[in-house]
Amino acid sequence: xxxxxxxxxxxxxxxxxxxxxxxxxxxxxxxxxxxxxxxxxxxxxxxxxxxxxxxxxxxxxxxxxxxxxxxxxxxxxxxxxxxxxxxxxxxxxxxxxxxxxxxxxxxxxxxxxxxxxxxxxxxxxxxxxxxxxxxxxxxxxxxxxxxxxxxxxxxxxxxxxxxxxxxxxxxxxxxxxxxxxxxxxxxxxxxxxxxxxxxxxxxxxxxxxxxxxxxxxxxxxxxxxxxxxxxxxxxxxxxxxxxxxxxxxxxxxxxxxxxxxxxxxxxxxxxxxxxxxxxxxxxxxxxxxxxxxxxxxxxxxxxxxxxxxxxxxxxxxxxxxxxxxxxxxxxxxxxxxxxxxxxxxxxxxxxxxxxxxxxxxxxxxxxxxxxxxxxxxxxxxxxxxxxxxxxxxxxxxxxxxxxxxxxxxxxxxxxxxxxxxxxxxxxxxxxxxxxxxxxxxxxxxxxxxxxxxxxxxxxxxxxxxxxxxxxxxxxxxxxxxxxxxxxxxxxxxxxxxxxxxxxxxxxxxxxxxxxxxxxxxxxxxxxxxxxxxxxxxxxxxxxxxxxxx
Numbered sequence: 001x002x003x004x005x006x007x008x009x010x011x012x013x014x015x016x017x018x019x020x021x022x023x024x025x026x027x028x029x030x031x032x033x034x035x036x037x038x039x040x041x042x043x044x045x046x047x048x049x050x051x052x053x054x055x056x057x058x059x060x061x062x063x064x065x066x067x068x069x070x071x072x073x074x075x076x077x078x079x080x081x082x083x084x085x086x087x088x089x090x091x092x093x094x095x096x097x098x099x100x101x102x103x104x105x106x107x108x109x110x111x112x113x114x115x116x117x118x119x120x121x122x123x124x125x126x127x128x129x130x131x132x133x134x135x136x137x138x139x140x141x142x143x144x145x146x147x148x149x150x151x152x153x154x155x156x157x158x159x160x161x162x163x164x165x166x167x168x169x170x171x172x173x174x175x176x177x178x179x180x181x182x183x184x185x186x187x188x189x190x191x192x193x194x195x196x197x198x199x200x201x202x203x204x205x206x207x208x209x210x211x212x213x214x215x216x217x218x219x220x221x222x223x224x225x226x227x228x229x230x231x232x233x234x235x236x237x238x239x240x241x242x243x244x245x246x247x248x249x250x251x252x253x254x255x256x257x258x259x260x261x262x263x264x265x266x267x268x269x270x271x272x273x274x275x276x277x278x279x280x281x282x283x284x285x286x287x288x289x290x291x292x293x294x295x296x297x298x299x300x301x302x303x304x305x306x307x308x309x310x311x312x313x314x315x316x317x318x319x320x321x322x323x324x325x326x327x328x329x330x331x332x333x334x335x336x337x338x339x340x341x342x343x344x345x346x347x348x349x350x351x352x353x354x355x356x357x358x359x360x361x362x363x364x365x366x367x368x369x370x371x372x373x374x375x376x377x378x379x380x381x382x383x384x385x386x387x388x389x390x391x392x393x394x395x396x397x398x399x400x401x402x403x404x405x406x407x408x409x410x411x412x413x414x415x416x417x418x419x420x421x422x423x424x425x426x427x428x429x430x431x432x433x434x435x436x437x438x439x440x441x442x443x444x445x446x447x448x449x450x451x452x453x454x455x456x457x458x459x460x461x462x463x464x465x466x467x468x469x470x471x472x473x474x475x476x477x478x479x480x481x482x483x484x485x486x487x488x489x490x491x492x493x494x495x496x497x498x499x500x501x502x503x504x505x506x507x508x509x510x511x512x513x514x515x516x517x518x519x520x521x522x523x524x525x526x527x528x529x530x531x532x533x534x535x536x537x538x539x540x541x542x543x544x545x546x547x548x549x
Contacts, residue, residue, distance in 0.1 A: 010151070013144075015041030020151045023160030032533065033163045035506055038152075040144030059129075059136040068133060072126045079117030082109050086119065087239050093406055100404045124230055131223040138216045149206060154196035156493055158502070164493075166505035166515070166530035175501065178525050182494065185521045191492070200494040209508065211484020218477030225469030236463040240336070243347060243370075244454045247301070247315075251461050252334060258301040258315055259329075264341060264455040267293040294338050296323040296457040300331060323459065333463050340458025346408050350450035351430070353378060353417060356443060362419075364449040369408035381420045384446075388414035393431055401429070417444045490514055494527075503530045 005011050010021035017026055018039025025033060033039065043053075044060035058064060082102055085094050098106030098115060109115060117123055161167060172178050175198075183200060186193050191202035229235035236252040240259075247260040269290045301315035321329045328335040347369055353362040365376040365384055369391065376384040388401070393412035396402040401412060412431035418424075422443055429436040430446045437445070488509045495502045503522075507514040515532065522529040 008153075008157075013041040015045050017041075018148075018160065019157070020148045021153050022155070022157045023152070024157035025159050025163060030163065032165055033160070035164075035508070037141055037145050038148035040148045042140050042144055044140050056136055056140070059133045060140040062137065065130070065133040065137060068126060068129050072123075072130060075117060075123060075126065078114050079123075082106060082115065084118060085115040087237070097405065119230075124227065127223055127226055131220055131227075134216045134220050134223075138213050142210070142213045145209065149209070152201075154194050154201040154493075155199045155495060156201075156504075158497060161493055161495065161502050161504040164504040164506050164530075165511065165533055166503075166518070167533060168503050168528045168530040169497075170501045170503070170526060170528040171499070172501050172526045174526070175496065178501070178527055179494065181525055182521060182527060186492065189517065189521065191490075198496050200492075202492040202494075203490070205487045205489045208484055208487035209489050211480045211482075211487075214480030214483055215477050216480075218473045218475070218480055220473070221476060222470055222473030225466045225473055228466040228469060229464075234465045236334075236461065238461045239339075240459045240461050241342075241456055242296075242298075242459065243345070243456045250334065250336070252463055253332070255307070255313070256303050257318075257331065257334070258303070258313075259336065259459075260299045260301065261457055262297045262299065264457045265293060265295040265297065266291070266341060266343060266455070267295075294325055294341060296338055296459070297321075298323060298329065298336075300329060323457075328462075333465065335462045337460040337462065338457065339460045342456040342458070344453040345456050346411065346451060347454045348452040349411065349448070350452075351384075351415075351446045352449045353382060353384065353419075354445050354447040356445055361447070366452075367413070369411055381418075383418045385416040385418070385425070386413060387416050387427070413446075415446050417442075417446070419444060488514075490517075492518070492521075501527050503527060505530050 004014060004016075006019040006022060006024055008019060008022035008024065010019055012020055016039060018024070018033060019026075020038070020040065025039070042060075044057045082098060088094055088097055094115075098110040100106075102109065113120060179198075179200065183193055183195075183202075186200075186202040189204075191204045194201045194203075238251045240248065240251055242248050242259060242261040244261050244263055247258050249255055250257040250259055269292050297320070299320050300318040302318050304314040304316050307313035318331065323329050323336055323338045325338050328337045330336075349367045349369065350364045351367065352364045354360070355362075362378050362382050365378065367373075367376075367386070372386055372389055374386055376386070378384065390401055390403040390412040391406050391408045391410075392404040393410045394402060394404055401414075410432065412429065412434075414427065414429050416425045416427050418426075426442040426444060427438055428442060428446055435445055488507050490507045491505065493502075493504045505514065505518060511532065515529075518529050
């Protein structure tokens with residue numbers, strides 16, 4: 001970037017509106033100066049030649065940053081309408097889950113890819129874009145601002161003083177004495193006072209100007225923590241369903257840990273035993289409808305050695321634990337939270353092979369609804385083959401039996417029954433309260449013999465090694481927020497001009513408080529308090545009388 005030399009001798013970058021040293025405005029109008037960035041030259045304003053400049057200018061725009069943030073917020077909100085694909089129950093079919101459970105809206109949700117919002121490349125690109133925008137916005141502003149504040153001189157150009165919001169001119173006879181009193185009062189107010197050729201510059205709270213950029217640093221660190229969640233092994237949030245008596249591998253543990261559910265406990269409040277204060281509420285709502293406790297009694301196991309494919313691994317007990325709401329089982333950086341449950345879930349059907357003519361029963365056989373066998377051998381000559389299984393049976397549009405989900409909500413079976421009397425086998429369709437034969441002339445049928453149910457617990461499996469990064473980013477963001485909100489940058493210029501005292505004041509916020517402070521500083525002195533030129537102009541426009549306070 002080329003420089004230009006001000007009349008004070010300071011070399012300023014092209015695009016500088018106010019000289020970094022003496023403060024001389026480059027324009028000649030009389031409007032108040034825009035002191036937001038001290039009139040410095042920002043790269044996004046003065047450079048627009050190469051592709052790098054165009055990218056820089058794009059991401060340095062605050063409007064663009066706001067648009068990206070809004071798009072990200074909208075995408076995040078849409079991603080929470082229905083469950084994300086990685087949080088579906090293990091038995092659910094992701095390809096049909098959304099259509100079956102939420103209809104046309106679920107189908108559109110799945111088609112748009114919103115079922116995988118937070119793991120998608122485009123969402124990660126949005127997060128990265130916000131981070132890039134924060135970095136470029138900060139660098140585009142903080143470096144010129146820092147340079148301008150560092151290089152500012154005590155003596156400023158007359159036009160700089162006249163175009164500040166607070167400005168006044170005083171005729172004073174005993175200048176030295178009056179300036180000495182004002183200087184002492186400024187120092188008592190914790191101003192840092194610099195003196196040059198009899199002129200004064202009092203300044204305090206400059207560090208508050210960096211508050212927004214400290215915010216940006218905190219947000220950048222926070223977003224970096226969010227992006228770390230896409231790194232394998234850094235973050236995990238998965239669902240795990242375990243039935244009573246079942247032992248399952250913990251997702252994300254690489255097969256090293258297993259959990260066995262002994263019993264799931266669901267308790268409700270009892271109106272007879274509860275405190276009298278809550279008794280009326282319980283009676284009104286119903287004592288069987290107010291949950292008191294969700295508890296999964298489990299045992300955590302650790303795998304011993306390396307398993308042989310096809311052979312159950314050897315497990316070593318780690319500990320017994322009762323998982324409750326907000327009381328997770330934690331181990332090796334993984335936390336298991338109690339989040340859901342299913343009571344009296346169908347787990348097995350028992351059937352007898354019945355001779356329809358004699359009523360003689362053979363069996364029974366037990367069909368595991370989660371892991372059914374293909375063949376059930378009753379005794380020599382008597383065999384049952386499971387030809388088809390529909391866990392959540394319904395008839396599709398073609399009129400054929402199909403399943404909505406993998407959950408055994410409405411099981412149906414197609415059995416082939418082979419006996420010495422029927423060596424070719426007979427086929428029957430069996431569902432709840434249904435037993436359909438293709439020709440209605442079977443000699444044998446599958447007779448319902450019993451049902452087994454178990455409780456299941458839904459566990460959320462969480463692992464998060466990014467939390468400390470997010471915490472640091474959040475803490476830095478709060479520091480910057482406090483820094484920029486509760487302090488503000490104040491400057492007072494007092495200069496001698498041809499036997500007069502010129503006073504100008506600037507603050508980046510809270511001019512009311514600043515004026516009250518100036519009132520105390522210049523009270524009982526011959527130096528007039530600077531007037532608010534914005535109020536004076538407004539008073540003239542409205543035809544009123546402006547009275548300085």
